Amino acid sequence: MAVRPQPRAAVTRLAAFAGLMFALALGLDALADAGLRRITTSKFGSLNRVMSGAVNAAVVVNGSSRALVHYDPRVITRATGLSAYNLGMNGVLTDVQLPMLQAYLRHNTGTKLVIQNLDAFSLKATKPGEIYDPPLYMPYLDDPDLYHGLSAIDPAVWKWRHIPLYGYTVEDTRFTWARGLLAFAGVQPPEDYVDGFNPRRLSWTGDFEAFRASLSTGLSYPTDAKAMAALEQIVDVSQAAGAKVVLVYSPEYAEAQSLVVNRREIFAAFEALARRRGVELWDYSDSPLGMQRNLFYNSQHLNADGAALFSEQLAQRLALPGITR
Amino acid sequence: MLFNSLEFALFFPVVCGLYFLSPASWRTPLLLLASCVFYMAFIPAYVLILAVTILIDYVAGIYIERVTGRPKRALLWVSIVATCMVLFVFKYFAFFTGMFVGFAGLLGWQLSEPALGLILPIGLSFHTFQSLSYVVEVYRGRQAAERDFITYATYVMFFPQLVAGPIERPQNLLWQFHRFHDFDYARVTSGLRRMAWGFFKKLVVADRLAIFVNDVYGSPQNHNGLQLTIATVFFAYQIYCDFSGYSDIAIGTARVLGFRLMENFDRPYHAASVSEFWRRWHISLSTWFRDYLYVPLGGSRVGPGRRWLNILVTFGISGLWHGANWTYVVWGLLNGLYLCLGWVFGPMVDRAFRVAGLSEDSAVRRGVLVTTTFVLTCLAWVLFRAESLDDAWFIYGHLATDWDMRALGTESFGTGQFVPAVGAILALELLEHANLRYRWARRVPSLPTVVRWPIYAAAIFVVVMFGVYRSSQFIYFQF
Numbered sequence: 001m002a003v004r005p006q007p008r009a010a011v012t013r014l015a016a017f018a019g020l021m022f023a024l025a026l027g028l029d030a031l032a033d034a035g036l037r038r039i040t041t042s043k044f045g046s047l048n049r050v051m052s053g054a055v056n057a058a059v060v061v062n063g064s065s066r067a068l069v070h071y072d073p074r075v076i077t078r079a080t081g082l083s084a085y086n087l088g089m090n091g092v093l094t095d096v097q098l099p100m101l102q103a104y105l106r107h108n109t110g111t112k113l114v115i116q117n118l119d120a121f122s123l124k125a126t127k128p129g130e131i132y133d134p135p136l137y138m139p140y141l142d143d144p145d146l147y148h149g150l151s152a153i154d155p156a157v158w159k160w161r162h163i164p165l166y167g168y169t170v171e172d173t174r175f176t177w178a179r180g181l182l183a184f185a186g187v188q189p190p191e192d193y194v195d196g197f198n199p200r201r202l203s204w205t206g207d208f209e210a211f212r213a214s215l216s217t218g219l220s221y222p223t224d225a226k227a228m229a230a231l232e233q234i235v236d237v238s239q240a241a242g243a244k245v246v247l248v249y250s251p252e253y254a255e256a257q258s259l260v261v262n263r264r265e266i267f268a269a270f271e272a273l274a275r276r277r278g279v280e281l282w283d284y285s286d287s288p289l290g291m292q293r294n295l296f297y298n299s300q301h302l303n304a305d306g307a308a309l310f311s312e313q314l315a316q317r318l319a320l321p322g323i324t325r
Numbered sequence: 326m327l328f329n330s331l332e333f334a335l336f337f338p339v340v341c342g343l344y345f346l347s348p349a350s351w352r353t354p355l356l357l358l359a360s361c362v363f364y365m366a367f368i369p370a371y372v373l374i375l376a377v378t379i380l381i382d383y384v385a386g387i388y389i390e391r392v393t394g395r396p397k398r399a400l401l402w403v404s405i406v407a408t409c410m411v412l413f414v415f416k417y418f419a420f421f422t423g424m425f426v427g428f429a430g431l432l433g434w435q436l437s438e439p440a441l442g443l444i445l446p447i448g449l450s451f452h453t454f455q456s457l458s459y460v461v462e463v464y465r466g467r468q469a470a471e472r473d474f475i476t477y478a479t480y481v482m483f484f485p486q487l488v489a490g491p492i493e494r495p496q497n498l499l500w501q502f503h504r505f506h507d508f509d510y511a512r513v514t515s516g517l518r519r520m521a522w523g524f525f526k527k528l529v530v531a532d533r534l535a536i537f538v539n540d541v542y543g544s545p546q547n548h549n550g551l552q553l554t555i556a557t558v559f560f561a562y563q564i565y566c567d568f569s570g571y572s573d574i575a576i577g578t579a580r581v582l583g584f585r586l587m588e589n590f591d592r593p594y595h596a597a598s599v600s601e602f603w604r605r606w607h608i609s610l611s612t613w614f615r616d617y618l619y620v621p622l623g624g625s626r627v628g629p630g631r632r633w634l635n636i637l638v639t640f641g642i643s644g645l646w647h648g649a650n651w652t653y654v655v656w657g658l659l660n661g662l663y664l665c666l667g668w669v670f671g672p673m674v675d676r677a678f679r680v681a682g683l684s685e686d687s688a689v690r691r692g693v694l695v696t697t698t699f700v701l702t703c704l705a706w707v708l709f710r711a712e713s714l715d716d717a718w719f720i721y722g723h724l725a726t727d728w729d730m731r732a733l734g735t736e737s738f739g740t741g742q743f744v745p746a747v748g749a750i751l752a753l754e755l756l757e758h759a760n761l762r763y764r765w766a767r768r769v770p771s772l773p774t775v776v777r778w779p780i781y782a783a784a785i786f787v788v789v790m791f792g793v794y795r796s797s798q799f800i801y802f803q804f
Contacts, residue, residue, distance in 0.1 A: 007345075010510035017778065021785060028786075159331070170794040173536065175745070177790060210547065 025164035028177070032168055033139040035180030041191040043089070043136065043198070044179070050087065050100075050196075051140050053107040057085035059318070060243075061196075062101045062234065063117030065090040069301050070250045071115065072311035073195040079315030082112065086196035091132025094122050095230040098237070099149020105241045106145055113323065114238040115314075118249040118270055118281075119300070120260050122231060125224035128154040135176035138167040199304035202297035208256065211299070218261040223269060235277045245279040246323065251310055254290040256299035282317070284310065326366035328574045329528055329794065336363065337578065344582060345508045353502050356479050356582070363484035364447075371446040374411060375482060381407045382456045383477045386463045386470040401464045405457060412453045415445050420649035448488030450646055452481050454613055459495045461617055468495045476502045485578040489571045491589040491609035498586070506583020514770065516580030521784055522766075523573030528792030530749040531566035534559040536793065537746065540735035542710050545720050551728040552735065553720050560710045561703050562750050565593065568607065592757055594702070597694035598671070599663040602702060610646075614639050629668075637661040647709070652717060656708035663701055745791060 039045050049055050059082050061071040067088030076084040087104055089097075097116075105111060131137075131154055141147050141161040151157045160167035168177040179189065192198055238245045247270060257263060267283070274281035287310070289295055295306030302310055317323070326332050340359045347355055365372050385404035389397055413421075419438075426436045459480070462468035471477040480499045486492075541548045541556035548556070572589035579586045589608050596602035603611050615624075619639040625632055637658060644657020683690040704721075711717035734740040760766050769780060 007508045007510070010508065010513070013510075014513070017781070020778070021782060024782060024786070025789070028790075163331075165789060169789055169792060173533070173742075173793050173795065174739075175790075 022164065029164040029168065031184060032165075032177040032180035035182070035184035036135075036139045036176070039179070039183045039188060042189040042193060044183075044189065045191070046193045046196045047136060047140070050085075050104050051107055051143065053109075055085045055104070055196075056083070056108045056110045057195075058082035058110055058112040059084035059115065060101075060104065060111055060113070061086045061088060061115045061117065062097055062104075063088045064092050064097065064119055064121075066119050066250055066300055067115075067117035068196075068198050069200050069303075070117065070307050070310055071314070072197050072199065072307055074197075075308070075311035076315045076318060079312075079319045084195065086198075088117065088196065088198075089133075089136075093124055093126045094227045094234070095126050095153055096131060096150070098230045098234050099146045101234055102145035102149065102237055103140070103143050105237060106143070111238070111241055111243040113318070114234075114243045114245050115318075116231075116234055116238075116245060116247050118247055120252070120263065120266060121221050123223040123227045123266060123269060124221055125226040125230075126153045128156065130154075131157075134160060134167055134171035135174075138176075139180075141167075197307075199307055200297055200301065201304045203303065204293050204296060205298055208253065208299045212255075212259060215259060219259045220262045221260060221266060223262070223266060228269060228273070231273060232277070235273070235279055239277075244323070245277070246318075247274055247279055247281045248314065249281070249283045249285050251284045251287045251289040251295075251302060251306070253293065253296045253299040257285060257290075280323075282314075284313075287313070289313075326363045328571065328578075329524065329792075332366065341581060349505045352505075353473075353479050354475050356484070356502075357475055357482060360479065360482040360484040360487060364482065364487060367447045368444065374415075374446055374449075375452065376478075378408050378411055378453065378456055379478045379481050382460050382481075383471070383474055385460050386477070387472065389460060389463050390470040397464065401460060404460045408453055408456050408460075412449055415449055417645075417649045451490050451492055452487060454492045454610070454646075456481055458492070458613060458617065459499075462495050468499070471495075471499060483579070483584070485575040485582075485584075486586055489568070489575070490607075491572055491575065491587050492613055493587060493609065498584070501584050504583075509583070511770065512583065513581050516577040516582075518766065518769075518781075519577030519580060520574050521577075521781075521788060523570040523575075523577060524788045524792070525784070526566035526570030526573060526753065528570075528788055528794065530753055531563045531570060532793035532795075533742070533746050533749060533791075534563040534566075536742070537735060537738040538563055538710065540737050542712065542716070542720075545711070545716050545723070548735070549729045549732055550723050550726040551730065552733065554724050554728075555733070557703050557707055557710075557720070557724070559746070561594070561699070561706050562753070564706065564709070565590070566753065592761070594699050595695055596698050597691055598698055599660065599667055599701060602698055603660070603664075610643070614643050618642065632668075633665045636664050640664070651714055652708050652711055655714065655717075656705055659705050659708060663705070749791070 036044055037048055039048060057073070059073070059076055059080065061067050061073070061076075061084070065088065068086060068090060069088070071086050071088070073084035073086050076082070087097075087100060089100065092100065101114070131150060137146060137150060138160060141150075141157075147157070147161065160171060165177070168180075183189075235245050235247075249267075249270070260266070270281055273279075284290075289302070289306060289310055292306070295302055295309065297303045326336060336359075340355075344352055344355055344359075361372055364375065382404055385400055385407075389400045389404070392400065422438055426438045429436045459468065459471075459477075463470050471480070476499070479502055480493075480495065483493075483498070538556050538560045541552050542560070545553060569590040576586045576588070587609055591605040591608065593602050593605040596605050619635055622635045622638065623631055624635060627635065640657040640661030641654055642657070644653040644655070644660075647653040647657070678684075678687075678690050707720050708714075708717045711720060733743065738746075769777060772780070
């Protein structure tokens with residue numbers, strides 16, 4: 001029969017086991033971080049290049065998923081002769097785009113132009129607990145711009161940084177940690193990014209029809225002061241880094257525009273900002289591209305064909321004297 | 326406070342530490358204080374509701390024991406009505422007034438629905454039933470009235486089982502508060518193992534399946550028959566793992582502190598009939614309804630017609646206990662109907678198996694019966710999970726149509742998520758089967774430390790790394 005330990009010894013044992021678990025969690029967390037930092041492909045590879053200071057592009061596109069799938073840096077480079085990179089990320093609102101741009105500018109040099117993509121939801125602030133895809137940021141929480149920027153949105157971000165594995169487990173359901181471990185073993189995810197650009201070869205999904213049918217009184221996007229301040233700061237930090245700024249509202253499916261009941265108010269805010277900061281605002285929402293459903297895969301996002309056409313139009317305008325020359 | 330929260334991960338070790346370091350006389354008050362903290366983490370003011378029901382039933386218990394005859398019966402009813410009134414106001418007021426207003430509308434009277442705007446206190450149905458079982462048992466003379474208010478309050482509020490059971494009987498739990506529970510390493514680690522198993526069920530199985538189920542049942546019209554079918558099977562496992570996982574954590578938590586709670590589940594999806602299912606599912610509630618409703622109604626000692634009625638009443642009320650919605654009532658009635666039909670067709674089914682040469686020990690016979698019971702249970706779960714009877718009707722009509730293998734995933738649950746989801750279900754079945762056959766859970770503690778600790782570590786990391794932590798609340802909290 002097994003000898004039962006005395007209470008003091010038993011508590012010591014339990015504490016030793018808990019300590020061992022904590023140490024293992026720390027190790028696994030560090031391994032996942034290190035693995036994710038080694039990824040050279042996909043969204044992780046793109047972010048890794050940004051955070052390791054390997055981009056140093058002259059033209060930088062910043063914004064949400066619309067920026068990510070709309071702006072082809074290769075086309076911009078071809079037209080302007082300047083290196084370009086796309087910082088767009090899925091699911092990020094303006095207040096998350098700001099720390100990403102700050103981190104980019106901290107780690108990279110030579111930025112001459114920042115193209116800030118605008119969306120109908122650009123003036124919406126991220127709520128605590130709603131930062132999209134948190135594991136993407138886990139390996140970089142030591143970056144002060146990123147950490148403070150994210151903490152300002154969600155005060156619980158300290159848990160991501162200081163509680164081992166918290167960010168990879170509580171904040172993620174897609175096993176990003178496993179991707180990190182695989183990368184540590186040399187397995188890279190498939191490459192679907194080109195200079196930060198993620199073209200989507202998709203056709204119209206039909207989600208828009210269901211979405212439109214679900215709306216009885218139209219759609220009103222919030223206009224939060226915090227988001228507006230973040231947009232102002234994006235202009236400020238870009239100009240402080242010596243870069244020009246162009247605000248670009250990239251094409252949007254025309255039928256979707258009529259659903260947004262406060263569209264005029266949102267655009268008035270964009271125009272006021274452009275006037276205040278002395279930057280240009282290029283509105284492509286009335287572009288003929290927006291009338292062609294075959295160039296979109298949903299109401300907000302151009303597919304690869306649409307992105308190629310839009311990037312070409314934008315690049316030609318960028319190449320005109322006064323912007324990049 | 327949720328078991329699967331960071332707060333509980335801090336709260337529980339602190340409570341355990343204080344509990345085992347405290348002298349005997351401090352321990353029950355400490356547990357009461359801890360239970361108050363635990364409960365007040367939801368809506369602090371609602372602890373007053375609990376205090377009122379505790380006070381009513383505490384006083385009622387003492388007086389019921391003192392008097393005899395009609396006053397005794399009257400006191401019992403005063404206590405039952407007062408306790409149930411709280412439940413009615415918070416849980417059923419809107420449901421019944423809505424029904425009344427609807428009925429009045431049919432008669433041409435236009436009434437407006439009064440709205441109390443109350444939020445249902447968490448676990449109200451559970452501690453109400455636990456309180457009721459106490460006064461009934463005192464009335465029946467099978468339990469001495471508890472004189473110590475702190476002890477009685479702790480019995481009702483004991484934090485491990487306060488919000489989702491098991492619904493304890495006073496004979497099983499109350500006396501344990503008068504015992505001194507020493508720190509016992511074997512018991513503590515056994516409790517921790519049971520908690521880990523509960524967390525596996527909840528976080529690794531239930532909460533991952535919930536992502537798919539929520540998407541599909543949130544808008545059944547936007548999903549195809551295959552998705553509806555998978556979501557229904559997933560929900561069967563989700564609710565089992567969610568609720569039995571909670572029970573495991575509750576039993577384990579109590580065991581660490583030295584208390585023994587009743588078992589609440591016994592592999593229900595391995596039942597070979599619906600009646601067996603109900604002997605294995607939510608045992609503390611099933612036996613509660615059996616002892617305090619079905620048997621007093623006459624149970625099975627009456628004619629077939631009355632017996633049917635007793636079953637349907639019991640299951641109908643059981644459905645209503647789960648929620649103030651017709652979907653729950655119909656779910657309960659459907660289960661009652663299953664049982665009644667089982668009595669009618671059971672002998673015929675037995676004869677058919679005998680004719681086919683399948684004895685009672687036959688694995689094929691059991692397999693057929695277990696599968697049939699599982700399918701019937703899943704069909705009933707549609708009502709339980711659907712947001713309305715219309716949705717349930719839509720799902721029934723589309724389960725077998727438009728199976729599109731290329732459109733399996735949903736907005737939040739990509740096709741790749743099926744691997745961990747189905748893997749978790751298989752792991753659950755495999756581990757439960759292996760434990761039944763080889764009793765591995767009992768063998769692990771006797772292994773040498775160098776083998777045992779890596780097993781524990783691996784188990785913990787499976788829960789930590791494969792768990793889902795975002796859809797946090799337990800399903801049964803809402804009841």
